[in-house]
Amino acid sequence: MLIEIKALRQELPGLCDIEPLALCELLASLGFPVDAVDTSNGATVFEVDVTANRGDVLSHRGLARDLAAKLDMELSTLPVTTLREGAALLPVRLESEACPLYATAILELGKAQGTPSEVQVFLGHMGASAKNLPPVDASNEILHRLGQPTHAFDADTLQGALIVRWAREGEKIVTLDGVERTLTHQDLVIADEAGAIALAGVMGGDSTKVTAATQRVLLESAFFDPRTVRATAHRHNLHTDASYRFGRGADPAMAQMARDLLVQRLEAWAGAKLVGAWTAGAVPPTAPPIPYNQTLLERVAGEPIPRLEALALLKRLGCQMAPEPGCLQVVAPSWRHDLSIADDLAEEILRLRGYAKIPSALPPLEGAPEPLSKDYLKRRQLASKLAHLGFCQTVTYGFVDPLESQEGNPQVDEQAWRTLKNPLGEEYSLMRGTLLRDLRDTAALNLDRGAREVRLFEIAPVFVAQPQDATTPIRECWTLALAWAGETGGEDPLTPVRKVSALAGKSHLIGVLKALDVPDAAIRAFERWPLAGVVGGAKNQLGWQFEVSLEAIPDAADRVIPAFKAFSRFPSVERDLSLLVKLDQGYRPLADAMTAKVRTSAREAFQELRCVDVFRHKSLPEGRQAWLLRLRFQHPARTLTSEEVDGWMASALDVARSLGAELRG
Amino acid sequence: MEPSLLPIDILDAQQGFPEALAACKDLDGLMRLKGVYIGREGSHSARLMELLKAASKERKRELGGAINVLKNAWEEALKARQSELEAARRQLATFGNTWDPDLPPPIPARGAMHPLNQLIDRLVDVFRPLGYHVEEGPEIETEAHNFDGLNIPADHPARGSADTFYFEKYPELLLRTHTSPVQVRTLLRLAPHIQEKGGIRFLAPGRVYRKDEIDPTHSPMFHQVEGMLVGHDIGMHHLKGTLAYAMKALFGPAAEVRFRPSYFPFVEPGCEVDVRCPLCGGSGCRVCKQSGWVELLGAGLVHPNVLAYAGIDSNIWSGFAFGMGVERIAMMVSQTPDLRLFFENDQRFLKTMGGLD
Numbered sequence A: 001m002l003i004e005i006k007a008l009r010q011e012l013p014g015l016c017d018i019e020p021l022a023l024c025e026l027l028a029s030l031g032f033p034v035d036a037v038d039t040s041n042g043a044t045v046f047e048v049d050v051t052a053n054r055g056d057v058l059s060h061r062g063l064a065r066d067l068a069a070k071l072d073m074e075l076s077t078l079p080v081t082t083l084r085e086g087a088a089l090l091p092v093r094l095e096s097e098a099c100p101l102y103a104t105a106i107l108e109l110g111k112a113q114g115t116p117s118e119v120q121v122f123l124g125h126m127g128a129s130a131k132n133l134p135p136v137d138a139s140n141e142i143l144h145r146l147g148q149p150t151h152a153f154d155a156d157t158l159q160g161a162l163i164v165r166w167a168r169e170g171e172k173i174v175t176l177d178g179v180e181r182t183l184t185h186q187d188l189v190i191a192d193e194a195g196a197i198a199l200a201g202v203m204g205g206d207s208t209k210v211t212a213a214t215q216r217v218l219l220e221s222a223f224f225d226p227r228t229v230r231a232t233a234h235r236h237n238l239h240t241d242a243s244y245r246f247g248r249g250a251d252p253a254m255a256q257m258a259r260d261l262l263v264q265r266l267e268a269w270a271g272a273k274l275v276g277a278w279t280a281g282a283v284p285p286t287a288p289p290i291p292y293n294q295t296l297l298e299r300v301a302g303e304p305i306p307r308l309e310a311l312a313l314l315k316r317l318g319c320q321m322a323p324e325p326g327c328l329q330v331v332a333p334s335w336r337h338d339l340s341i342a343d344d345l346a347e348e349i350l351r352l353r354g355y356a357k358i359p360s361a362l363p364p365l366e367g368a369p370e371p372l373s374k375d376y377l378k379r380r381q382l383a384s385k386l387a388h389l390g391f392c393q394t395v396t397y398g399f400v401d402p403l404e405s406q407e408g409n410p411q412v413d414e415q416a417w418r419t420l421k422n423p424l425g426e427e428y429s430l431m432r433g434t435l436l437r438d439l440r441d442t443a444a445l446n447l448d449r450g451a452r453e454v455r456l457f458e459i460a461p462v463f464v465a466q467p468q469d470a471t472t473p474i475r476e477c478w479t480l481a482l483a484w485a486g487e488t489g490g491e492d493p494l495t496p497v498r499k500v501s502a503l504a505g506k507s508h509l510i511g512v513l514k515a516l517d518v519p520d521a522a523i524r525a526f527e528r529w530p531l532a533g534v535v536g537g538a539k540n541q542l543g544w545q546f547e548v549s550l551e552a553i554p555d556a557a558d559r560v561i562p563a564f565k566a567f568s569r570f571p572s573v574e575r576d577l578s579l580l581v582k583l584d585q586g587y588r589p590l591a592d593a594m595t596a597k598v599r600t601s602a603r604e605a606f607q608e609l610r611c612v613d614v615f616r617h618k619s620l621p622e623g624r625q626a627w628l629l630r631l632r633f634q635h636p637a638r639t640l641t642s643e644e645v646d647g648w649m650a651s652a653l654d655v656a657r658s659l660g661a662e663l664r665g
Numbered sequence B: 001m002e003p004s005l006l007p008i009d010i011l012d013a014q015q016g017f018p019e020a021l022a023a024c025k026d027l028d029g030l031m032r033l034k035g036v037y038i039g040r041e042g043s044h045s046a047r048l049m050e051l052l053k054a055a056s057k058e059r060k061r062e063l064g065g066a067i068n069v070l071k072n073a074w075e076e077a078l079k080a081r082q083s084e085l086e087a088a089r090r091q092l093a094t095f096g097n098t099w100d101p102d103l104p105p106p107i108p109a110r111g112a113m114h115p116l117n118q119l120i121d122r123l124v125d126v127f128r129p130l131g132y133h134v135e136e137g138p139e140i141e142t143e144a145h146n147f148d149g150l151n152i153p154a155d156h157p158a159r160g161s162a163d164t165f166y167f168e169k170y171p172e173l174l175l176r177t178h179t180s181p182v183q184v185r186t187l188l189r190l191a192p193h194i195q196e197k198g199g200i201r202f203l204a205p206g207r208v209y210r211k212d213e214i215d216p217t218h219s220p221m222f223h224q225v226e227g228m229l230v231g232h233d234i235g236m237h238h239l240k241g242t243l244a245y246a247m248k249a250l251f252g253p254a255a256e257v258r259f260r261p262s263y264f265p266f267v268e269p270g271c272e273v274d275v276r277c278p279l280c281g282g283s284g285c286r287v288c289k290q291s292g293w294v295e296l297l298g299a300g301l302v303h304p305n306v307l308a309y310a311g312i313d314s315n316i317w318s319g320f321a322f323g324m325g326v327e328r329i330a331m332m333v334s335q336t337p338d339l340r341l342f343f344e345n346d347q348r349f350l351k352t353m354g355g356l357d
């Protein structure tokens, strides 16, 4: 909202002593921060930010009133002579509760002198150009000065009675902006007997507008229900100065006064003669009184506030006190639609005292704090671990492009359930079912920008449609995704260069997953899933990626220190077995068979079997590779003899042989 | 000793010995020289022993003395030189086994937590000593949780499809526009136990969505951290004390907070909270637009209607809530010029901004 300092000072002369900068601070302390100050047009104009609940300050008079309450100053008297109303010159029928009050007047315009230049300048500062049509300019000026929107019709274009009613479904009106609008039965209109002539509280109609040729005007100064005005403005996407003010709640008690001021201006500016003034309906009853609550006030304020001081502040805001037996009742002024409960009054008292005066204290702990949730801790620890393993955490949007989503999901129909109705664009319309696509794109972006090595991870929910579940039709499943691409090493004399895309790169990523305690079953899904796992496509592979549901990763342990596990103090024996195996020999079946066999004989002395080297070379027999298997034995209660270890190794070799392996000479 | 006692070639050898010895630069050479002078066979000393054997009895004594002197001198000089060379070799060997520490070392790969997650975790740590735990809710919410339970009127513009994302197949579902629905969920869940728990206090971090076009200061997805406390006799002073503590913990002991009246439907009274500009300390800079203060968050006392929605008696219980934009604070503190950098995930940005835990 724009506020001209000169006009503000006219409403509150006490402000003349306050510098614009101090005024900005003052306004901010009242809850109306000044977003910008414009001094470019020979005047100081503030752009003031007003919260949605304060329709009463959307004018110079309104803002001055709040400042007057704060500073305990007097507003200037409005130069208004109350008109003597007479009989209705034409019937005004209020057919809807959304318009309880309609003040009007008919004037004959005289020889036009035009809008005074200072008013033209003022309107210019308000961002509105003067039309030099006194009825229009005067209405506009009163809106900015007093906050009451008014309207002038060309009285000679009206046909019969004036009716404020709900529009008929499909009824048409051409508004002042020249647009034909089709109305619904929820739009409130001003109509004459030929049809709608204005969208109530939003915009006048084109057919009845005031022009340079207009000789008689009918003025409108009414009160319209805020919700109705907001809905109509929203429905027709027609946001005007009038709808802004009516939509946030105008002051019904201001309607007649604004009409009187408008009449006075037309008499002065256009030599107009009043034909008659009258009002249909009445000022709506004030909201129910609010019980005054001293205990609540002091609880909210955090300190004792003398009752007299509090009541004096409310009075300065225009509240009236209605002492009822046992409880003081506060009646809010007609312009304050936002005050309805005792908490609202407490806020007003604190606001006028200044929030800076609120003391500062920590609330006492009333119960035992709860532990941090396992899910949160798990994610936090995972992120920290991965960062220490050299991975960077990414954050990407939850919605993706459905066309590019290669989620490997055969049920494309399922996507429909995860689709947004009003996305920012088609490319952001699907709630993603995997993180891999975004991770792949991010990896590619980094490689394109010259990164040698990319190590990324994201922890975020993916969305799974389950339309059969009425309570949670879209499940959110927290997921970890990892990508490793490019080439690593080669930047110091001790670390050789290694391409992550080489076959072994997948093994490195699996190593990371094992370090995160991702169970083997979940990792095997990765092994069966080579295409989705490749960054950069199968042919031009640049690296590997993987995703796993966080549910599959165990929670952080509850224990402060893990339970003691006995370890053997007797020597451990390691023996290597160098085997020639077929090139297509799978490691797992061989290792599993050997382990099973050795475990039956060595029992608790068997510790582990692992492959520590793979050798493939043309010097080896055709179709064969060499594996170096290391077996480790350690007995919990005694030292092992070399004879028994020899026996176990022999049995391990037997199993290997039965599977086609032979001892490498 | 009479030189004439010894043959001329031995005398030559004796004369050339010091030079030959000095010329031995390694143990191999020394061993060869040793062989020439004092070796068991064919050496100068072997020849001297033969001479001695063949000498007449009367000369034997004199000659033996001279030979011994000569042999001893050679042996001692060779021995001394040998230990010299051995020491040099040991030193060389030691040197060869030492890695020059100035060569570039292999450095473990450095990753980073995302700066937004770092900031969220930091906030959790800041509020943890005050007894706050973490509550979370889904990103896909109902209108009831996102709006109704928060005293947001049915015709509020934020509910419109111009501001909020809705779903094609489920008209009642939306992408939450703030983390405040976690207030509603948590109040509803804990309301039956509020007495035994002695109130409620928690932090709710998470991702939220609003229909904003992507530009340097807007993003359709961003992060918020919501905080809520419900207890007995809670007032604005408790909100102020809590936020003052938190801002000092976050920005340092000089941090100060300032409250300004504001309006949010789910609090009453409501306020905006500014913090003394952490970059200039309040003297004025570009970040605070010379005002010395930066806007940090919105807050207020929980509106009685919000408590009532969850079935909590606002005559007994009262509380406060606050909500902050994580990106906003991250941009302010780091002076990151463009919001989009947080979602682009360039490793160079992540590594400088995120760092390790």
Ligand SMILES: [Zn+2]
Pocket (backbone or CB within 6 Å): B277, B278, B279, B280, B281, B282, B283, B284, B285, B286, B287, B288, B289, B290, B292, B293
């Ligand atoms: Zn600053």
